[in-house]
Amino acid sequence: MASNSIKLLTGNSHPELAKLVARRLGIELTKIMVLQYSNQETSVTIGESVRDEDVFVLQSTRPNDINDGLMELLIIINACKTSSARRITAILPNFPYARQDKKDKSRAPITAKLMANMLQTAGCNHVITMDLHASQIQGFFNVPVDNLYAEPSSTKWIRENLLHVGESGNEINGPRQECVIVSPDAGGAKRATSMADRLDLSFALIHKERSRPNEVSRMTLVGNVKDKVAILVDDIADTCGTLSKAADTLIKHGAKDVVALVTHGVLSGNAVETLKSGALSRLVITNTVPIPEQKWEALSQEVWEDGKLKGCKLETIDIAPVLAEAIRRTHNGESVSYLFSHSVD
Numbered sequence: 006m007a008s009n010s011i012k013l014l015t016g017n018s019h020p021e022l023a024k025l026v027a028r029r030l031g032i033e034l035t036k037i038m039v040l041q042y043s044n045q046e047t048s049v050t051i052g053e054s055v056r057d058e059d060v061f062v063l064q065s066t067r068p069n070d071i072n073d074g075l076m077e078l079l080i081i082i083n084a085c086k087t088s089s090a091r092r093i094t095a096i097l098p099n100f101p102y103a104r105q106d107k108k109d110k111s112r113a114p115i116t117a118k119l120m121a122n123m124l125q126t127a128g129c130n131h132v133i134t135m136d137l138h139a140s141q142i143q144g145f146f147n148v149p150v151d152n153l154y155a156e157p158s159s160t161k162w163i164r165e166n167l168l169h170v171g172e173s174g175n176e177i178n179g180p181r182q183e184c185v186i187v188s189p190d191a192g193g194a195k196r197a198t199s200m201a202d203r204l205d206l207s208f209a210l211i212h213k214e215r216s217r218p219n220e221v222s223r224m225t226l227v228g229n230v231k232d233k234v235a236i237l238v239d240d241i242a243d244t245c246g247t248l249s250k251a252a253d254t255l256i257k258h259g260a261k262d263v264v265a266l267v268t269h270g271v272l273s274g275n276a277v278e279t280l281k282s283g284a285l286s287r288l289v290i291t292n293t294v295p296i297p298e299q300k301w302e303a304l305s306q307e308v309w310e311d312g313k314l315k316g317c318k319l320e321t322i323d324i325a326p327v328l329a330e331a332i333r334r335t336h337n338g339e340s341v342s343y344l345f346s347h348s349v350d
Contacts, residue, residue, distance in 0.1 A: 011336050012058045014051070014085070016077035019065035019295045022098065025325035026063060030332060035060075039077050047073065049080045056089045059336050063096040063328070065294055068273055071101050075120075079127040086128030094131040094335060095124055096328060098293035099269045103138035104241075121145035133331050135293055135324065136240045136268040151341050153331060155268040155291050156196070157348035158322050159238070160203050162289060167234060167264065168204070183233045185209055185260075189251040190239075197238045209235070211251050224254045231259035242267040242290065245276040249283035256284045269293050270319075277303045280317040288317050291324045326350065 012035045015023035027034045036052030062085070064078040078095065085093050105116035117139075124132065125148060132146060135153045143150040164170050168181050187209045188197035194210055201208040209228025235255040242248055242265070252263040263285050270290030277300050280288060288304070290296075296319075304319035326349040334341050 010058060011332065012055050012060045012090075013063065013332070014060065014081055015063045016049075016074060016081060018067040018070070018074035018077065019063070019098070021295065022065065022292055022325060022328075023063045025292075025323065026329045026332070029325055029329035037081070039081070041073070047076045047080055049077065049084050051081075051084055051088065054088070055085050057091045059092050059094075060085045060090040061094045061096055061332050061335075063098075065098045066101045066271075067295055068271060068297065075101055079123055082124070082127040082129050092130045093128055094133060094332075095129045096332070097132065097134045098291075098324065098328065099271075100134045100137055100142065103142060106139045106142055117142050118145045131335070133328070133335070135291075135327075138240055151331065151335075153327060153341075154345055155293075155322070155324060155327075156200055156203070157344070157346060158291065158324060158327065159266045159268075159289075160200055161348045162266070162322055163200075163204060163236060167236065185228070185230050185233045185235055187211065187228070187230065187235050187237050187251070187255065188239075189213070189237055189247050193239055196240065200238055206236075207233075211254060213247065213250075224250055226254055226258050230255050232261055234262045234264065235260040237263065237265040237267075237285075239265070239267045241269045241271060242276070242288065243271045244274045245272065245279045245283075245288075248285060248288070249279045252284040262286055265289065270296060270321075272296065272300055276300075280304065280319075281315075283317065285317045287320060289320045289322060291322045293324060296321075 011032055013027050013032060014035045014037050016039045023034060038050045040048050042048060062081050064074055067074050082093055082095060102116040102120050108115055130148055132150045136155050137152050140152055143152060167184055185207045186197050186201040188194045189211050190213050198208050209230055212225045214223045237248060237251055248265050255263050264287045265285055266289045268291050271294055304317060327344055330349045331341055331344055
């Protein structure tokens, strides 16, 4: 064990996840007061010494409040830096502005690069994130970046809830179902094929054409999903238009059920209404992003129509054990790469 202790701090973006991580590590969250003045300026006061400590700042993206959370993170990091912390690690379960990672049209900003610059200027020495929208974003930083994956936890969920097999291959909770892993777009093909290989399942791909941002005009399926449970795999569920259209396309091609596994459940705009009216039966997300209570309630209500259960049920996979293990390994100077391919109970 390193001589200095772990200090885990968090702002107002996702305190529930920070508490789960702290409990897993067997430590208390560092005392901190983060508030906004009446003119909307953010004020941060750290309530205990962090001098020469190994500091971890966990801050996610809160729906409809991303920029306030980002300012909180930068100010907390800078407060730790000016308080002589030995090392400052930013833990961003969902990296903000990750989709703005390239100059795809004239005069477009590369905001993900700006994010990297701001974090480093604030005083960040290390970044831990999960399922970056584009893994090349790691190259925007001049400090180490560990990009964790939800894949081990997701494959474990599929084995136990759809394939009904345990770690040793024994049958649990019922007979194995015929499944196929589906990527809702070409960009996620690598993620989906990796999961299909790990589970020894077939793979299908949906090619989508966009008329404008966040709006899909046409979808074409490549692969066979007939009489199988189609498992859509993606990194972000934002407005859920893509997932809903993909589910409709899969049902039209003979899939008997459609389940979606997504890392970051942003669920912005009319996402809840889109999910409730679509063909998706279950949306399984990790808890990288907090879900408002009213959205939980809306997606937990069972709707029956013509004797059949309609609507989409929301479920979560807890990634606090993965983040806690990444913190422990980073603090002790151990390899983090073990977590890229193994789930943590």
